[in-house]
Amino acid sequence: MSDKTVLYVEDNEFNLKMVRQLLARTAYRLIEATDGEQGVATALKEVPDLILMDIQLPKLSGLDATRRLRADPKTAAIPIIVITSFALSGDDQKAKDAGATAYMAKPYSPRELLQTIRKLLPEQ
Amino acid sequence: MSQQEVPLPGGVLPTAPAPAGWEERIARFLLTRTPLGSLVRWVAGIKASVHAKLLAGFLLVTLLVIGMGVMNLQTIAKMTSQGQLLDEAHERVHWSQDIQHALAMQMNFTAMALLLKSEATVENILRENNRFNNTLARLEKAAPPEEVELIQRIRTAQGEALTTVADIANLVRDGKVDEAMRLQQNKQYPLYRRIEDFVSQLVERERNQMDRLRASVVAANRKTLILMGSSATALILLALLLGFVISWSFILPVQNAHGFLSEVAKGNFAATINVPNRDEFGALASHMNHMSQELHRLSEDQHRASLELQRLNEQLQQASKAKSNFLANMSHELRTPMNAILGFVEMMLDEIYGEVPPHLREPLMDVQTNGKHLLRLINDVLDLSKIEAGRMELVLAEYSVQDVVETVRASLQSLALEKGLQFEAAVGNDIPLALGDGKRIMQCLMNLVGNALKFSKQGSVAVGVEQQGENLLYRVSDTGIGIPKEELENIFVEFQQLDTAITREFSGTGLGLNITKKFVEMHGGRIWVESELGKGSTFFFSIPLRVNHVETT
Numbered sequence: 001m002s003d004k005t006v007l008y009v010e011d012n013e014f015n016l017k018m019v020r021q022l023l024a025r026t027a028y029r030l031i032e033a034t035d036g037e038q039g040v041a042t043a044l045k046e047v048p049d050l051i052l053m054d055i056q057l058p059k060l061s062g063l064d065a066t067r068r069l070r071a072d073p074k075t076a077a078i079p080i081i082v083i084t085s086f087a088l089s090g091d092d093q094k095a096k097d098a099g100a101t102a103y104m105a106k107p108y109s110p111r112e113l114l115q116t117i118r119k120l121l122p123e124q
Numbered sequence: 125m126s127q128q129e130v131p132l133p134g135g136v137l138p139t140a141p142a143p144a145g146w147e148e149r150i151a152r153f154l155l156t157r158t159p160l161g162s163l164v165r166w167v168a169g170i171k172a173s174v175h176a177k178l179l180a181g182f183l184l185v186t187l188l189v190i191g192m193g194v195m196n197l198q199t200i201a202k203m204t205s206q207g208q209l210l211d212e213a214h215e216r217v218h219w220s221q222d223i224q225h226a227l228a229m230q231m232n233f234t235a236m237a238l239l240l241k242s243e244a245t246v247e248n249i250l251r252e253n254n255r256f257n258n259t260l261a262r263l264e265k266a267a268p269p270e271e272v273e274l275i276q277r278i279r280t281a282q283g284e285a286l287t288t289v290a291d292i293a294n295l296v297r298d299g300k301v302d303e304a305m306r307l308q309q310n311k312q313y314p315l316y317r318r319i320e321d322f323v324s325q326l327v328e329r330e331r332n333q334m335d336r337l338r339a340s341v342v343a344a345n346r347k348t349l350i351l352m353g354s355s356a357t358a359l360i361l362l363a364l365l366l367g368f369v370i371s372w373s374f375i376l377p378v379q380n381a382h383g384f385l386s387e388v389a390k391g392n393f394a395a396t397i398n399v400p401n402r403d404e405f406g407a408l409a410s411h412m413n414h415m416s417q418e419l420h421r422l423s424e425d426q427h428r429a430s431l432e433l434q435r436l437n438e439q440l441q442q443a444s445k446a447k448s449n450f451l452a453n454m455s456h457e458l459r460t461p462m463n464a465i466l467g468f469v470e471m472m473l474d475e476i477y478g479e480v481p482p483h484l485r486e487p488l489m490d491v492q493t494n495g496k497h498l499l500r501l502i503n504d505v506l507d508l509s510k511i512e513a514g515r516m517e518l519v520l521a522e523y524s525v526q527d528v529v530e531t532v533r534a535s536l537q538s539l540a541l542e543k544g545l546q547f548e549a550a551v552g553n554d555i556p557l558a559l560g561d562g563k564r565i566m567q568c569l570m571n572l573v574g575n576a577l578k579f580s581k582q583g584s585v586a587v588g589v590e591q592q593g594e595n596l597l598y599r600v601s602d603t604g605i606g607i608p609k610e611e612l613e614n615i616f617v618e619f620q621q622l623d624t625a626i627t628r629e630f631s632g633t634g635l636g637l638n639i640t641k642k643f644v645e646m647h648g649g650r651i652w653v654e655s656e657l658g659k660g661s662t663f664f665f666s667i668p669l670r671v672n673h674v675e676t677t
Contacts, residue, residue, distance in 0.1 A: 012464065014468075018463075018467045018468055025476065093519065106459040107459055107463035107466050110471050111470060111474060
């Protein structure tokens with residue numbers, strides 16, 4: 001196993017749990033962070049292969065965290081999927097502007113999320 | 125001066141409506157510079173009705189005209205009688221001259237009798253004597269008392285003269301001509317001279333009398349003329365004065381009322397009208413003041429009420445905005461647990477947790493269906509609340525109409541297949557790139573097509589887009605249950621579905637059409653529907669191909 005690392009920055013424990021269980025049967029290794037600042041710190045420390053970033057986070061918003069990671073050469077090239085809120089108009093544009101590789105509207109389908117992750121980061 | 129600039133006057137001088145003509149200026153001069161102003165005020169202040177005042181004015185003038193007529197008749201009668209007197213005087217002068225003439229003829233014939241020694245001439249003398257006596261008698265009958273004595277004397281002298289003539293005639297017959305001539309010389313001639321003197325006096329008197337009479341007639345005529353002229357002038361002046369005073373005592377309150385009402389019409393309900401009249405105009409003015417007070421009170425009330433309403437409205441708007449903001453902010457909070465619910469169910473159904481026992485699969489799918497429905501509701505409610513809070517903004521960009529239609533077709537194709545419906549989407553390749561919020565247009569089309577598929581049990585659903593000049597016409601037609609005529613107007617109103625039974629069967633949110641309508645209108649377009657109950661409906665919306673500015677909802 002190649003042991004590809006996915007970082008999920010999300011403050012809701014059930015969503016974390018869901019993704020944890022979703023990836024449990026895959027080859028991906030999941031690491032977690034529950035606020036924006038912790039997310040940035042973990043990313044810089046662990047340098048994951050892909051990041052799932054919720055848009056609304058305590059301490060530091062997902063967009064700001066994305067911008068910081070893009071600004072740092074260590075993390076600048078990591079694919080980031082920003083999880084947006086459908087109803088907030090222009091969220092997807094904001095996510096793109098902040099440097100997101102892709103975005104998914106909440107609530108997302110776990111199946112589609114996994115497909116997107118696989119597209120950006122092949123499992124094998 | 126214009127009535128707008130002048131405050132409402134309390135007294136005689138009101139504002140003049142319309143530019144004043146010369147007659148108006150004269151009237152105003154008379155009212156301000158002469159005692160006529162106070163007279164007008166006095167007449168206005170008389171406690172009597174307008175009718176009584178007018179009647180009194182007309183009656184006064186009429187009575188004066190009648191009086192003048194009577195006076196004129198009297199004058200005419202007097203002048204006629206004076207004319208008669210003058211005629212009589214003239215006749216008496218004529219008679220006295222006749223007497224003079226008869227006397228001269230008598231003297232003449234007497235002289236002739238002596239010269240011709242003819243008795244026949246005596247006849248002529250007697251005839252002239254008769255004429256003399258007759259005329260004298262007539263004159264005496266009409267003579268004033270002071271003349272009677274003179275006439276008596278003339279008659280006595282004439283009697284004496286006639287006796288002398290008889291004597292002379294006898295002497296001539298007897299041939300005593302010389303004696304006769306002496307008698308004539310000594311007695312008759314002086315006698316005639318005396319009579320002549322008397323008669324001359326008589327003529328003189330009659331003539332004088334006539335002259336006096338004529339002079340008095342002339343004087344009386346002049347007096348009458350002056351009297352009549354001056355009384356006519358006085359009457360005319362009085363009539364003018366009465367007319368002026370009475371009419372201005374009515375015009376002034378009317379002008380006051382005019383000024384007052386125009387103030388009221390301008391919204392100055394605090395204006396008051398003050399007229400000195402104690403007639404109908406006075407009553408009218410007091411009613412107007414009452415009206416103005418009432419209007420003032422109502423306007424104050426209304427002002428207070430409108431302020432209160434405005435305050436309440438602001439409160440409401442704030443509350444409504446706060447509510448919408450709250451809802452919009454709730455968006456993410458609501459989606460996060462929805463994400464977990466739908467995600468876990470999908471993962472269970474995808475058998476990530478292992479095989480799903482057959483008897484649990486259906487309830488799990490029910491959870492999923494209802495979860496998705498709840499999500500749609502949340503999305504629609506949030507969209508609507510954002511639109512109403514004015515926080516919904518269109519993101520204008522170029523988009524491909526063909527892509528929009530294709531995405532909708534691809535998303536809903538499976539639903540159509542499931543229901544066994546024909547599903548066609550036709551859009552011309554020649555439609556150029558459009559400018560607008562492609563995502564929202566797609567949402568609109570998705571709503572309409574979703575509805576069409578939902579409400580059709582068999583048949584087909586067709587989507588078409590045409591370019592019509594500067595506009596795009598989207599059309600979604602179905603062979604569904606249709607919409608009754610009376611419902612056509614309501615279907616774009618939020619939470620309006622045909623009835624609750626249909627809502628249960630077709631599980632819509634009831635918000636889709638309303639949101640669609642709002643997005644279309646934000647694009648500067650319009651939406652409408654044609655439908656026949658039982659045969660299907662066709663929804664149309666038309667938006668500009670290129671939206672240049674966004675309408676706020």
